[in-house]
Amino acid sequence: MGQIPSTTPDFYYEESSINKKLAIYIDGLSSTIHGSRRRQEIDTFITQALENFFKIKVIRIPATAKNDPKLLDYYLQEIANYIK
Numbered sequence: 001m002g003q004i005p006s007t008t009p010d011f012y013y014e015e016s017s018i019n020k021k022l023a024i025y026i027d028g029l030s031s032t033i034h035g036s037r038r039r040q041e042i043d044t045f046i047t048q049a050l051e052n053f054f055k056i057k058v059i060r061i062p063a064t065a066k067n068d069p070k071l072l073d074y075y076l077q078e079i080a081n082y083i084k
């Protein structure tokens with residue numbers, strides 16, 4: 001595995017007493033940002049590295065979810081289920 005690119009999640013939660021770590025990324029999907037094939041490959045690589053090597057749960061939320069109450073609720077529920 002190559003070097004992990006520098007990454008800063010939009011939100012990070014850690015509860016060391018129960019060994020839970022969560023990184024949340026809000027991804028724009030335009031072709032010049034996270035919608036490009038190359039950027040998606042990098043994001044997948046980062047997600048796998050964080051989850052497999054650092055044991056950090058990663059949730060990627062498309063920025064468009066903010067305009068879709070059902071989709072936003074899905075991601076909020078996923079976050080809540082993980083941190084409870």
